[in-house]
Amino acid sequence: MPVGIFRVCLVVITAIVNHPLLFPKENGTVPENTEEIIQKMKEREESLRLEQLRLEQEIAAQEATQKALEKAAEVVEESKEEKLWRQDFQEGNWQDMGGEEDDMAVLGKAFKGVAFPDKAVLASFYEKRILGTTGDMARMREMVEGFADDLLEALRSVCNRDADMEVEDCMGVGSMYENWRVRKPFVCDLIVPFAPPEPYCFRSQIWCSGDSFPPDEQGYGTIKVCRADEDVTGCICDKTKLGEDMLCLLHSQANPTRPSGEMEDLLCFKNTQYLDADQVMKWFQIAVTKAWNRISHKYEFDLSFSLLDSPGALKIKFRSGKSIAFNLTPVVQYENSDVYFISHFPRRGLAADLPSSTHWFLTFAVYERRFIQLVSKTLPANACHVSCLQILSFLHGKQCSLTGPSGLTNYHLKTVMLHLLQTRPSQDWAPEKLEARLQDMLKFLEKCLHEKKLYHFFVGNGKVPAELSLPIIFQRAEPLNLFRPFVLHRDVYRKTVDTFHEMLRNMPALINEYTVHIP
Template sequence: MAMISFLFVAVMYVVQHLILVSDRMDLDTLSRSRQLEKVMIEEMRQLELEFEERTREEEMQQAVWKPIEIEEENHQETEEKNSKENNVLSEDSEKAWAFQSERPKGPLGWMLGNLWNAGLFGLFLLFELLRQNMQHEPAFDSSSDEEEEETTGETVTTCSWLSDFPKQEDLDSFFEQNLQSTTRDLPSTCEFVESFVDDLVEACQVLGRREIHPQLEDCLGIGPAFEKWGIGQDAHRFEVLVPISAPQSNSFHLDMRTMESGLLRCGRVVVESECVCKREKLLGDVLCLVHHWDHTSGGKPTNTLKSNFCTGSTLDVYKTLYWFRSILGNAWALVAHKYDFKLSLPPSVTSCKLRLDYRSGRFLLINLVLAVQRDDSLVYFVSQSPEHDKLTSVDWPESFAACEHLFLKLVGRFAPEKTCHLKCLQIISYLQSLKAPPHGLHQPILTPYHFKTALMHLLLRLPLTDWKPELFPQRLQDILWYLGRGLQERCLYHFLIGNTFLPLTIPVPKNFRSAKPVNLFRHLELDSAAHSKAVTEFHDLVTQVKSLPGLPLSGRVM
């Protein structure tokens, strides 16, 4: 039994080790292999217990029958020998019983005694190998079989596309020539942008100290530039969250709703008055909007926040942005003497963008996004909305940018030095920008956010040590493979919603971890034309990646 256990554990280790070494297998089964290992260990324990019970039963049977044999032998010795035939029959019966009670010794006897366990062990290995082949080999199969095409749809790519993938030297050389110069000064620029916006917010707080309006909180940089993977135009464009909270005697309450597409989630910020009678009596610096009556006019005091910033009782996005843009102009007048650039606010109703023009001709674009925090998490409802969704002025789309920024920041803190995960995303974004249509035309289906989502999933599935610089080509292949498989299956799950592997250090609402996963490719299930276009875009990107060593530098995005 000890030998069977040793062989079982050894073969299981070899099988599972092969899964971990292979990149293709590891991406699909890393989460399942742990559960399978626990199940196999439990089954092994049950088999050991069953074998021990059977051994004890056989020993007990032998112990019961042995005294009977001794009694028969004594009885035969005391009896008189009646005839020669009876003696022969007695000897034959004893020999027959001896053969039944004794077992053959040696390897043959061991195999016969453990035949059942060996057969079960062989069946398990056969089943395991067949299961792995059935689950993983067809992921990128380019077979022309009609039944395969009916079940999986249009194949995204072929199995041979990785054969002539660029080597590490080619990828490093391309990155140094095209991307390294644009990202060298990005961290210091991001630090300046955050400090500048903080300066403006402090000036706004001074100007509006005596007025009842949303309170501005400390800002937070988000997006590609602050996540250190921005390239090209992203190196000049920065996005900053400016959280707002309710002023005294008011509170914000969120009402959730989901758009028809099922992907965009919005919240409506309901403004409610709070009782501050105790503060009114003690300090007299506020007026209770719930219980204070104006005896001269015979009515309740009006809520300035509701009348100036709301539609009904719901905080209006456009009214809040209009107030914020107006107060920013006055705040700039207080701090302009500290800086040597010109600030301008291009006219807009749905956004608040700042343009910083230096004397050298350099410029920076800063998009300020007002945000309402959801509970104590890093999930916000923001003041900007995607253009393709028809939202009203009281809809605040849900944003996970702060959570994703924190996750990538933690990865950078605990990962080995000079990891390649951001380089992979930068190269993909750069190649996508080379073929991006002008603004206003039909935009591509695949965006850098889809590849960023694939990267974040892989960062959870693979150890951080697997993102060392020398593994640059393999990890770039993994990202493309992960998204290509998602296109083929028309399924790419949101990184934060329904992700049970999400670290507890990422502050998200409690129901997020147990929620049903959200498919970012759900619209591709409903629109075959969009899916075909996305597949074409993916094929073009793979072709660009494979031609990186010879890609002309004239298409650089500065």
């Protein structure tokens, strides 16, 4: 530090000594006026300004080049990921579980220094913290289902049967109906299938139907509103562009282009025949409001829409101040299966944005519930598969409340359980093996995060039990990677991995805290 001060002082002294106005040289001349000095200062200022501008342009160009390189790297990495997925699919590999040595190689750093709770502590934690919520869920489901049935019956009565959509009975899906939800407030998820009025019908096209869909539309489909007798012959005039001098003798006069107003009344996107999810939700909200106005006198509570960004989120408010929340979401059935196009996902996390309002995501929630019920019949009494999922969901939720949300969702955790249920022998899920199976889930999840690859359980899975009657088109499709967004959103990926590792480190403390201090 003293050396630096000495150097500064030396420079100042040298500048003063050599200043032409203080110590002019023998042949030096002092200007008679300051105009020349001012002019030189202006020229110097302009030169510096131009130099600064040039440097700013160079920096901006470098930043643009860097962004372009990062974007290109993301595209290359995404392309590599897709090639790997296709290679796995073509070679018959399905969500490689990996051997014990591979797992430990991946998990070495994550599990280093973690004191995993023993069987007794886990059993006590589950009994005191989680098991008591089962009865509350059953009572809430019964109350919500009864009210939803009454509300939908009133909705049918206020709708125009000749012009409005036809609403069917609702179905319960998700954690509340699979008996593994642990975090409060409890929220029931109900889906409501609907169909167009006669003589119209829905004709859907999904991403794995053979046509080329871009990567960001994998898992989606579109729904076209047609007349029931339209294109029944499979005519190609609706699929290809005919020349100006060509005419389809079957459909040119029989099915003239319908007015745009008629299609908008059928909740289609402007000037198209494709069902618009945004218009569907607006129609559904209006219809629910009218239905509630018709039956509100029968109930001693109020009903309102609880969230602006979730159009189907409803809340029952009692006079005592208590409330019950549930989601009522309109869906469209895919052909004659239990796969449904869903207009939006309540509480959706990573990559929640749809490509457009005419793209509908496909949900396999009904098949997931049926698969769990089917497998449960083959497992030992009081099997630990649901217990493992509940504990993992609880720990992850608590960690997110401490460090903020991550890219992992409860749906990812359930998918991990579904994969393990299919690969593990039935006897491995005995209640006394809770500790081992919970470690299996954590190891498998860590491996998937490391590889940025977690396949959808049903899409591309040729080992789905035949009893479920899952459409073969989904079993033969290429696997659908639920972790694909992590390839594109590196900041979210880093946050997710950090949160997961932090959860592992905090797991013993969280379990001990919520086991000892139970109110």
